[in-house]
Amino acid sequence: MAEIKNCAIFYVSDGTAITAETVGRSLITQFTGINFIEKRLAFINNVETAQAAADLIKNTPSDYQRLVINTVVDIELRKIIHSAGGLKLDPFNRLLRRIEKNLGVKSDPGVGRTHGMLDSTSYNARIEATNFALSHDDGVNLNLQKADLILLGVSRSGKTPTCLYLALHYGLKAANYPITDEDLERMKLPDDVMMHKQKLFGLTIDPFRLSQIRSERRPNSRYAALKKCQMEVSDAEVIYHRNQIPFLNTTLTSIEEISGKIMIALDLNKRLY
Structure with a gap:
């Protein structure tokens, strides 16, 4: 398999994208010899912004691999983001499912809670x-x-x-x-x-x-x-x-x-x- 030299990484969130970016940067620092281009796509909270984000991801230059770290809560918006292709990582949703199973209760997802002003x-x-x-x-x-x-x-x-x-x-x-x-x-x-x-x-x-x-x-x-x-x-x-x-x-x-x-x-x- 040919070695990947270029990778575009997108941090997608319905909030500030700080969580997605923190996770992503923790991961990509483990790799050397790769030219990572990072793009933060924050406040993706409706169909229009989700589609615009998906279009941007799709238009990544062909010589770049695409890595999408997505913490958007809304299922329909996540589907739009995922339609853009590339390697999709959804750490927030995956971890929520595991915690729900362990606790025996359903989560109550909310947009932008992690870094918002709700508290x-x-x-x-x-x-x-x-x-x-x-x-x-x-x-x-x-x-x-x-x-x-x-x-x-x-x-x-x-x-x-x-x-x-x-x-x-x-x-x-x-x-x-x-x-x-x-x-x-x-x-x-x-x-x-x-x-x-x-x-x-x-x-x-x-x-x-x-x-x-x-x-x-x-x-x-x-x-x-x-x-x-x-x-x-x-x-x-x-x-x-x-x-x-x-x-x-x-x-x-x-x-x-x-x-x-x-x-x-x-x-x-x-x-x-």
Whole structure:
């Protein structure tokens, strides 16, 4: 059988398509040497949008295999999507059938529930957590009593994006504090931070990578110099060790993985979707 070089993958959903895309990307990362072209087809919730999606899938260039990951709930709309051909994966529907069989009850499918606003409490909690992360970014606000966790790290070590991810995906109020030159000289964190020791988690990073990141922001500066980056990272890790603060190297780690490991280390339960 000839090796497939090109594949068009379609994430089809009656909602945001985030679930289909998450499943699909988890699968295609297991393959190398394939040129994947990805297309998100969201809010396919009537015959017209379903037919338009099917037409788009049908018109895929002939030198591409077609892979369709479909989480549309409505049976008739699914049939329209499936008529487009290609390899069809319907993980949501298949799993629902198995769960129904195991529980002995029928599901009550609804459009867009996974990432929708039907649960206003969940949605509002995520928004509140996001606002908290933004207002407690980079040590701007040291009123940390309401924080679920506090990320530490030298500048550009990944604190802000991780805090926002934790807020948006888990509804966690994540603050962050940048370890400053003054902290490194004293080899001590401020009392306002240390009083919340049980909430602290440190981030570290390879100095070479840190220098690259900082150079994009301030090229040819002392801030981005490799020697300074090496010193800052080394001293920050000493502070972590001295205070028994758990920490993680973010160099080759995705935000998703960083967040998961932080939650395990601090024993934080996933709150939201």
